[in-house]
Amino acid sequence: MTESSVATPAGVVREVSMRDAIVQMAIGAALISSTSLFVVYAQAAPTVSAFYRMFFGGGMLLAWVAMSGGWRPMTWRDLTLAVLPAIGLAADLIQWHRSILWVGPGVATLLTNFQVFLMALVGLTFYRERPARWFVPGVMLAMIGLWLLVGAHWSVFDAQHRLGVWLGLGSGLAYTVYLLSFRHALKTYPHLSPAQFLGLMSLLCALLLWVCGLGEGDSFVLHGVRSWSALLALGFFGQVLGWLLMVRAMPRLPASLVGLLLLLQPALAFVLDVILLGRPTGAGDWIGFVLALAGILFGAWRPRRSA
Structure with missing residues (x-):
C-alpha cells in the first residue's frame, strides 16, 4: 500500500468532518439568531420572556444531560461558581429583551455583539493578551457603522428608542461579565460538564429574573398558544439546540472561521427583522450594518497560532 493511498482517505475524512462542523456551526448560529424574534412573538414583558427562556432552557439542558448519561452530582461549590455568571446573564437578558422590543431584533443583537471589543480590552488589561493587528481598525469601522445605523437618526428617535x-x-457589557465568569468557572473547577453547568446556571438565572420580575410588578401567567409556543421555542432553540450544535463544532474549526460564522447571529437577526417584522x-442603514459587522469581525480576529 502506497503512502498516497493511505493519506487520501484520511484527507477525505478530515474534509467531511470540517464540512459537518461548518454546517453544525452555521445551523447553531442561525437558530440562536432567531431567538430575538421569539421575544417579539411571545408578547410578554421583557423580564418574563427572559425568565421562561432560562427556566425552559435550563430544564431541557439538565434533562438532556441526565438522559445522555453525563449527569454528575452537583455540589455547593458548583452552585457558588454559577452565581456570578447567572447575575451577568440575567443583567444581559433584562437589557437585551427590552432593546429587542424598543429598537428591533436586528439592531439589538448587533449592539450586544459589541462585547467583542470589551472582551479584547479585558484580555489586554488583565491577561496581557495582545490585541490583534486589526483591532483598532475594527473599532473604527464598528463605530462608523453604528453611527450610520443609529447616530444619524438620533434626533428623530423617541426617548424609548434611544434608551x-x-x-x-449595556447588554454587551453584562454579557462580557457572563462569558468571563462562565469561562473562569469551567477552567478552575471542571467538575460538571459545560452542558450541565450551563443548565444549573440557567435555572439560577431564571430565579434571579423571577425575583426581578416580581419587583417590576410583572405577571408570569402565560395566556394563549402563541406565548407558550414562542417561549418554549426560545428556550429550546436558543438555550439548548443552538448551543449544543455550536459547542460541538467549535473545537473542530479554526478560530477565524468560528468568528466569521458567529456573525451569522446578528446578520440573520437583522435580515429577519427586515423581512418578517418590516x-x-x-x-445608509445597510451600509452601517455591514460596516459594523466587519468591525466586529476584525475585533474578534485572532491569528491561527494564538487561537
Whole structure:
C-alpha cells in the first residue's frame, strides 16, 4: 500500500468532518439568531420572556444531560461558581429583551455583539493578551457603522428608542461579565460538564429574573398558544439546540472561521427583522450594518497560532 493511498482517505475524512462542523456551526448560529424574534412573538414583558427562556432552557439542558448519561452530582461549590455568571446573564437578558422590543431584533443583537471589543480590552488589561493587528481598525469601522445605523437618526428617535440603544450596548457589557465568569468557572473547577453547568446556571438565572420580575410588578401567567409556543421555542432553540450544535463544532474549526460564522447571529437577526417584522431600512442603514459587522469581525480576529 502506497503512502498516497493511505493519506487520501484520511484527507477525505478530515474534509467531511470540517464540512459537518461548518454546517453544525452555521445551523447553531442561525437558530440562536432567531431567538430575538421569539421575544417579539411571545408578547410578554421583557423580564418574563427572559425568565421562561432560562427556566425552559435550563430544564431541557439538565434533562438532556441526565438522559445522555453525563449527569454528575452537583455540589455547593458548583452552585457558588454559577452565581456570578447567572447575575451577568440575567443583567444581559433584562437589557437585551427590552432593546429587542424598543429598537428591533436586528439592531439589538448587533449592539450586544459589541462585547467583542470589551472582551479584547479585558484580555489586554488583565491577561496581557495582545490585541490583534486589526483591532483598532475594527473599532473604527464598528463605530462608523453604528453611527450610520443609529447616530444619524438620533434626533428623530423617541426617548424609548434611544434608551433601547443604550440598553443594547449595556447588554454587551453584562454579557462580557457572563462569558468571563462562565469561562473562569469551567477552567478552575471542571467538575460538571459545560452542558450541565450551563443548565444549573440557567435555572439560577431564571430565579434571579423571577425575583426581578416580581419587583417590576410583572405577571408570569402565560395566556394563549402563541406565548407558550414562542417561549418554549426560545428556550429550546436558543438555550439548548443552538448551543449544543455550536459547542460541538467549535473545537473542530479554526478560530477565524468560528468568528466569521458567529456573525451569522446578528446578520440573520437583522435580515429577519427586515423581512418578517418590516423594519424600515434604507441604503445608509445597510451600509452601517455591514460596516459594523466587519468591525466586529476584525475585533474578534485572532491569528491561527494564538487561537
